[in-house]
Amino acid sequence: MSGPDFIPAAVRARLRDLRLEGRRATGGHGFGQHRSRSRGAGLEFAQYRAYEPGDELRQVDWKLYARSDRFFVREAERDSPLTAWVLVDTSASMAQTDAARPGWSRLDLARGLAACVFELALRQGDQFGLAAVGGDGLRLVPAGAGPRHRDRCLLELHGLRAGGTWPAESTLRPLWERLGAGHLVLVLGDDFDEASVALMEKLAAARREVLNLQLLTAEERDFPFRGGHRFRDPETGQELVGDAPAARASFLAEFGAARRALHARLAAAGIRSETAWLDEPMDLPLRRLLAPGAAERA
Template structure:
């Protein structure tokens, strides 16, 4: 599969991150759950090439003597964790900005989805995904049930490659299949601009129902900075509504209202215990993952 939305420099940094679940860790805060992960355990699973940072006691010295290469023995530990990636594929996710031409919210969501899948696979955990958008057909849902292994990653890549943003976020009545699939112990990561009330309602309902929900809000640099100069025609990609105006004249009011909306959203997520962060299109792809899963590594990458 030649499609790979993860830049090489980002992929190399993923090895420092761990998918974490409060519930799978026993509710004692953020920490690596007891995963069905490959590491130093009792039941042999596979060999993999040695990487800097691996413990020397994990190296298979007999295999080194035969091959003249370092390999690490990995074993499996049981885990209840399955990670669900919920990806907003509504029309607003097609938005790009001048800060990174050709890179849309949906492109970022695809890259983040594959990063999360890679983290799950490295830990030996299962992952599944749901595309959410009326343009997808099938009631606005596209579903890949949780599984592990390289074939599951290939299925995800095959699903994501042709995915286009269109239509609106599904209504609550269309999301019934979602409730039957996401288990109590599952970890749910939502990738969306979070502008649609139906998306916020979905996250709140999942959290109130006892699922652990994480949210990554995907924003454009233009929303953050509103750098427009001169006259513009602003259009809502989902409703088609338009606003004509002068950039500098609108800037202060837009930033004030946008900031208020962001604070209100964050307060609503905090109220139901949803961990959340944002990703702006001019940032490195792993920036939000480091904030959620790299508590011991505060380095930021531009």
């Protein structure tokens, strides 16, 4: 498994110039400014893997190519200054889809974004792990490295389903055993649960490097509804019936104000945050979040 079902080919090609980075650097360099997987003295050989577009030609084992007529890359292991985690919200609201892109939900976008982060960490030679939080409680894939670990994380992504509500805080205690100080944590969710926002603040206060992508629909951005409409909260079951055109202006004003307040709150906690819309290519919000200098501006 290499995850092509999660990452479209065009997006995969554009990932080549993205790097994971953060404010808490090691040795005076930002995250993603290191080369953890390379050949040289003092490095222990780990394994071969098939050549992938974007790999450096100097990593290709040309002797093995002469024998097999196939391109393989030598990988070596060394200590890495970065451990990246992806925390995915799997509560019921993550099943929300969008008429602008039928059949594509918040959770689908979260899967794609998570796969992109795993790919970036893999190319940088860094460790990465996955945490999913929702109605099923907490599901963890401990941090590891290499293609096989990437495939393990992708397999876990395949099995994620949206349902239920954000669990009790006690359910999340194992997170604190895994997420060490200085680890990079990207939280993917709609940020509608106060408990999820509070968790991000606590992680940041405990010296974790927290990033956030708020996953929202184009309908929430544009409110294109016509006539009478029934709106239902997937987690509480509460319903609201009203005339959509009459409610549009007030909804957009209140929703915009809520988003600005959320991002200001996260910024006050030292958390970089961006919005990922369901109708845009998945690498665009990552580019906004990981743009050079974004860490210093936060």
